[in-house]
Amino acid sequence: MKIKHLYLILSPVIIATAFFAVKALPEKKEEAPNEDKSVIAVNVEYAELQTLQNNIEVTGKLKAKDRYEIYAEVEGRLLPSAKKFREGNYYKKGQVLLQIDQQERYMTLLADKSNFMTELTAILPDLKEDFTESYPTWNQYLKELDIKKPLKILPEPKTEKEKYFIAGNGIYSSYYTIKSSEEKLSKYTIYAPFSGVISKSDVEAGTAVRAGQELGEMVNLSSYELEVTAPLKNIEHFKKGNKVKLYSSELDSEWTGTVIRIGNTLDANSQSVKVYIQTSGKDLKEGMFLTAQVNSAAYENAMLIPRKLIFNDNHVYVVKDNKLEVQEIEVMETFKSDAIVKGVPTKTAVLMTNIKNPYTGMKVQVLN
Incomplete structure (x- = not known):
């Protein structure tokens, strides 16, 4: 009977002690469920492989290929001629240009x-x-x-x-x-060395000339020479004998030129080389500016992508199953903002969005 009463007295005490002991323990934080990070939306371009070429364009000033500076080798009085020695006058080869009293x-x-x-x-x-x-x-x-x-x-x-x-x-x-x-x-009679026009006249009939004096200048309008400056990285596309397309921003016309000489010196400041192109045709005039266009080698099974998407010199990211993967490529030619590359399988989704800190396996959402 005493034992029964003892249990009845101790039970509330034990329960209360246990309650306060549990309360005294530090509270355990409830772990928050993992929040899903937001998926980046990106644009891709599905590779359509084709044959690509680089159109290299350089501009230069046109000048007559044959230029003849006329000097007096003897002295005397200049005689009047049937055709006045004036700028713009045309002379045939062998025709008398000037005659000094002999x-x-x-x-x-x-x-x-x-x-x-x-x-x-x-x-x-x-x-x-x-x-x-x-x-x-x-x-x-x-x-x-x-x-x-x-x-x-x-x-x-x-x-x-x-x-x-x-x-x-x-x-x-x-x-x-x-x-x-x-x-x-x-030497008292000066003949036209070729058919052309007078581009400069410094004398008139009746004036006395001395030996060594410059009398004028004659140019041949049947053939011109275009001097252009080509970047060193593109000089391999300008080879002697190659045909070049020429056009003017002022005229709706096109001409064909031929590379006749390539300079041997390099401009240290611009890293470029001079190229000389011979041409002829209607509407061409000395002093006009022409643009020469030459095509590089053709690259088959290639595509054009922005240069900023290439990393480690020869890799790009592609999207597969909404995840980023690394694709090795071969860079054929680079331009100011784009590059011609090979090595991308057809229909591959090439990443076209420049995202921050990309990595293999990164989840993305394709917009297009």
Whole structure:
């Protein structure tokens, strides 16, 4: 009976003690359920492989390929010509451009030729006596000599003795003096070296000119040369003999040019090389600006993507089952903002959105 009453007294005490003991324990925080991170929405481009080329464009200034600066090699008074020597006038090849008064020089030349005839006449008797075999040749040369025509080549001496005899009488000296004067006389008339127009005229008829004075300039309009500056990375596409398409932003026309020369020096500042292109055609004028367009090699099974999406030089991200994966590529050519690449399987969803800190397996939501 006492034991029963003891249990009845202790039970509430035990329960109360246990209650307060539990209360005294530190509270255990309830773990919050994992919150799903937000999925990034991205754009992709499904790879459609095709043959791509890079259109390289460079601009330059057109100038005449053949340019002839006209200088006076003799002095005298400039004579009036049938066609005035003025800018824009057209001359055919071989037509007289300018003529300087040569009358005084011409008379001096005639006098020298007359003296030469006298010298030949004086040695004929000795030739007939001492050089019988050569006499008919020299006699015939004298008969055919016309002081108004250029001197013919002197007969060839048959022996050393004859050569010394001719030289001792001053025949060779007189002959070459006259030939020099004939050459000098030809400088008084200036002929057109090719068919073209006068691009600059610095003289007028009646004015006195001196030796070495610039008289004007002539250009050939049938052929032009375009000088362009090509970036070093693209110079391999400009090869001698290659055809180039030319066009002007001012005219609705196109022309075809041919690469004729490539510079050997590199501009250190622009990292470029000079390329020279020959062309011809209607509406072309010296001084106009033309753009030359040349195509690079064709790349098959390639696609064009933004350069900013390429990382580690040759990798891009693709989307598969709404997750990012790394795709290795081969970069064929790079431009300012794009690049031609190969190695992407057709219909692959290539990531086109530049996202922050991407990684393999990252969940994304494709918008398009």
